[in-house]
Amino acid sequence: MNQSETIIKKWIANREFLDEIGKLYEAVWEICLPFEDDAVDIPNWAVYQEAFSKGTPILAHEKFQLPLQKRAAYVFQTLTNLAENEKIPSVFREKCIELQNICEQYPTFAEAIIGSMLYQQPLTLEIESELSSLNQGLLYFFVWVSITTALVPYRPTLEKWQQEQAWQGNVCPTCGGVPATAVLKRGQKGRQRYLVCHRCQTEWAYKRIGCPYCGNTEQKQLEILEIVEEPDLRVDICHACKHYIKTYTGRTEAAAAVVDCLSLHLDILCQQQGYVKKAALIMVE
Numbered sequence: 001m002n003q004s005e006t007i008i009k010k011w012i013a014n015r016e017f018l019d020e021i022g023k024l025y026e027a028v029w030e031i032c033l034p035f036e037d038d039a040v041d042i043p044n045w046a047v048y049q050e051a052f053s054k055g056t057p058i059l060a061h062e063k064f065q066l067p068l069q070k071r072a073a074y075v076f077q078t079l080t081n082l083a084e085n086e087k088i089p090s091v092f093r094e095k096c097i098e099l100q101n102i103c104e105q106y107p108t109f110a111e112a113i114i115g116s117m118l119y120q121q122p123l124t125l126e127i128e129s130e131l132s133s134l135n136q137g138l139l140y141f142f143v144w145v146s147i148t149t150a151l152v153p154y155r156p157t158l159e160k161w162q163q164e165q166a167w168q169g170n171v172c173p174t175c176g177g178v179p180a181t182a183v184l185k186r187g188q189k190g191r192q193r194y195l196v197c198h199r200c201q202t203e204w205a206y207k208r209i210g211c212p213y214c215g216n217t218e219q220k221q222l223e224i225l226e227i228v229e230e231p232d233l234r235v236d237i238c239h240a241c242k243h244y245i246k247t248y249t250g251r252t253e254a255a256a257a258v259v260d261c262l263s264l265h266l267d268i269l270c271q272q273q274g275y276v277k278k279a280a281l282i283m284v285e
Contacts, residue, residue: 037153058174059176070111096138098135118147148201172199178279192205198260211236213278223236242274246266246267
């Protein structure tokens with residue numbers, strides 16, 4: 001069992017309302033874990049360096065080279081096999097069956113939907129017409145889990161590039177997505193804030209003080225909401241743009257990937273007070 005799975009089990013044990021979504025995540029991890037050890041060819045950094053230094057995320061580069069589409073499509077098709085997994089709640093199995101059926105009906109569906117996310121490739125009219133009948137939450141959750149899994153073998157290289165170029169933008173250096181959550185990690189100069197992409201879950205360093213959405217650094221308009229029942233979490237609120245971001249302050253770094261999905265009760269609390277969630281880690285509706 002990896003660290004993320006351990007954290008999920010611990011959180012669910014204390015929060016019964018997370019039981020169904022937790023079972024889905026455990027099943028997804030079981031499927032995706034073997035793909036993370038795949039051997040891959042490292043891309044040529046020289047192709048990306050100039051554009052990256054000027055603020056262009058790697059996946060947005062016009063000469064993007066990573067062979068992610070087919071890899072991610074294969075992961076996606078494998079995830080639809082959860083329709084046959086009796087460990088997950090029936091409500092999710094039923095939605096998986098819908099995805100499994102459309103993949104059988106349209107053999108190119110997985111690769112097409114991955115391509116539309118990665119490269120903005122147009123979808124055929126047939127596939128477009130089928131999308132409205134599918135559960136959008138589960139569909140895009142599977143899409144970004146697939147892309148994230150396909151990216152895993154490249155992550156050490158991508159992280160090295162990002163550190164060398166000292167990326168400081170408020171969008172993801174890998175795919176250009178906005179942050180869904182934040183995490184504090186110990187570094188050479190104390191604890192550094194890292195933002196977590198809502199799509200590919202890349203983490204990148206960002207300044208400790210300031211709204212990651214509007215850039216506001218006026219401390220009088222920034223607020224930290226701490227919850228007694230959640231000692232490892234806080235909510236950073238910006239009164240200038242009315243957005244908030246949940247920040248994991250615990251010591252186990254693996255929790256960054258699951259903190260958003262397992263703290264929906266904090267979203268309800270913030271939204272009841274009039275604050276807006278800018279982005280979420282893609283998950284089931």
